[in-house]
Amino acid sequence: MPFNQKPQKFNATINTVEIGCGEKAIKLGGESVFPFYTFDGPIDNAPKVGVEISDLGLGDAVPGLKEFYGDAATPAEMAKKAEAMEGADFICLRLEGGDPNGENKSVEELVAVAKEVADAVTCPLVVEGCKNVEKDADLLAKVADALQGKNVLLLSAREENYKAVGAAAGLAYNQKVGAESAVDINLAKQLNVVTTQLGVKAESIVMNVGTAAAGYGYEYVVSTMDRIKAAALSQDDAMLQMPIITPVADETWNVKESMASEDDMPEWGSKEERGIAMEIMTASADLAAGSNAVILKHPQSVATISKMIKELV
Template sequence: MAYKMPTQKYSGKILEVTVGSDLKLGGESVLPFYGFDGNIGNKPAIGMEIWDIFPESWPAAVLDVFKDAADDPLKWAAYCVEKYKPDFICIKFEGASPDGLNRSVEECAEIAKKLADNLTVPLVIAGCQDNDKNAKLFTKIAEALTNKNYAFLSAIEANYKEVAAAVGLAYGNIVVAESSVDLNLAKQLNILITQLGVKPDKMLMNPGCAAVGYGFEYVITTLDRIKLAALEQNDETLQMPIISPVSFEAWKVKESVVTQEDIPEWGPQEERGVAMEISSAVGVLAAGANAVILRHPRSVEVIRNFITEMTE
């Protein structure tokens, strides 16, 4: 009698959410990359991070990659799209921070509009570290990008009403619900946002992210539990695709920011940073992320090859 490999069937399915006009996320009915069990849905997407201002805090080894492009967000984004071909661009509006340039929301909206008008890939909009400013920022940018179906990272407990109402209801974009590495908090925020009237297929989740070695095991187990609840228990409140801003975390830990001159035995700073980014991205993808945001082109290349090997 021929051996028949057993398969695991689930009652639930991750929603398919379209970012922009044609970037589809989610749609899987099995655990990540479990093609032997069933439909793995759409391939995980890769985005590249840029800023609205010159990122002086980035390691020199990363800045050198982008040469003169990083002084203008439109030029920077176009350079990334042409040379590295990400699925989307994530622009982080660090210049809007009240502790920095305190760039006006109108100026930020103008930058976002220029990007939207000139790029061939969709945008993910990220804010600064000030929640109050982000609520105003996302509202103004969502208005400038009405019905573009772009994702706004993120609505959190402190500002979800304003962000979700503007981004998801008034201006026809996608709300990313961000929580702090806890299944119950993720579930609660998703419920609150949908109760405002935002449809689940106009939402993504960011249940929290970290770099390897920095609470990363909590991130992985949280993603695992969310996917199992969504698939095994058919929990509709947790069936939105997950986006993980890996670069935000991987490039701020000491292994990535300490120079070789400070600790020679650690080796080249660029190698360490890329290693942190790649290992963190692989971990969250294996645990259920449907999209990752990366910074270094070598990370993009390695993760793209990883996704291809796991899905084909």
């Protein structure tokens, strides 16, 4: 008996959010089907791949990364090389040097770095804070001001600072807002609700619902993204119809499988290959679960995930 597949059609659609300007601007979301379900309907805006760079430079990065960036000495120079990376759709500048428990760079210094990077590249830019909610409230607001006209995405507005970040990015300076929650559908929805109540348009919000490295309680990530996409499409929940962006690199390059030296764990093989494998596995799983964009670090990971997306969409 022949199998007649019936397309699963939804009347709801994930919001389309545009980042960047000009020919290289990218669109996240816009689909009315589950991830990679092209047999149910078209996916006009394929998932995107970003490259993470830091204001702190390369630090103790693996040899492959150091080799790729070569003599790039500033974040702006790194951004130019990252923009040319095979498969890269956008750049994510992480201002981790602002962490009060780390380098504790001033807001003014970090804003200057963000402006230099934005002026150095033509691709869309995502700017991530230092993960200190108080510092980020001031930092991201001033970055939004300094980068007016660039249509950047600012990561992230959290429950503790969404008013400051949302008001600056989404209202005063017409940027895009990243709403960050911790792998929980209820927290994600609540943050979207209060951010839109602030006056930020739903079409200006991108969700960062969190992730974990593959193997580290990852079933929570899958179930959260699955439930968000199901509610957005099958239940037409407007407060969960924002596209999802997932910073993968920060999670995957900081687990023991990626960090343990070859001297300590010779049976595990190449440290660089382990990190790449962890990054690729996590990114592919995030995309299959519902992420509309992933942020990676290694050139091989970026090229591999970009190729996977092209073959599936």
